[in-house]
Amino acid sequence: MSSTNDTGIVADRTSGRTGRTHRYRSLVGVGLLAALVAVVATTLAAALAWAAGVDFEIPDGGEKIPLGGFAFVTGVFSVVGVVIAVAFLRWSARPADRFVWTTVALTAISMVPPLLSGADAATVAALLALHLVPAAVMIPTLARSLRARTG
Structure with a gap:
């Protein structure tokens, strides 16, 4: 009788661990795919801005x-x-909510350097917009994925 219970406990622990590992792997897979989309979208947007005449020159070193x-x-x-x-x-009881709050705050903080760069207005505006492109891809995708794995 106790051997049956022991086997059941071991099976439960094993299936729980496998389920948890699957949640992480699945989240990482979705995240890496979203990262690829964000990279392509941001690079394409930067290329379009460059074609429109934005030089992306930063005054400190004169580098583009x-x-x-x-x-x-x-x-x-x-x-x-x-x-x-x-x-x-x-580690969070509400991972999607915490993720959104944290990443929105980090996105807002990332907007400060372009504003302080001393670049021309077109470059600053383009850099600000280019900060929003990957945020618009990554934040909703990962938040939705987190909600699916905790709900």
């Missing part, structure tokens, strides 16, 4: 931000967003 720079930075911070989502899924 290359398109690859937009792709790289978007990719890195999108992956950081996925890590934040996984952490909230693991």
Whole structure:
């Protein structure tokens, strides 16, 4: 009788662990796909702004931000967003709400450097818009994914 109960407990623990692992892997998969979409969308938007005459020149060194720079930075911070989502899924009772509040605040903070850069108005406006493109992809996608895994 006790061996049956022991087997049931082990099976429950194993299935629970597998379910939890699946939640994380699934969230990471959705997040990485969203990151790829964010990178493409941001790079495309930067290319369109560049074609429209925005030079993306930062006055300090007189250097222009290359398109690859937009792709790289978007990719890195999108992956950081996925890590934040996984952490909230693991340690928060309300991961989607916490994720949205945190990432909206981080997006707002990310708007400060372009405003302080001293670049021309077109570059500043384009940089601000380019901060919103990946946020518009990543935040709703990961929040929806977090709600699906906790609901």
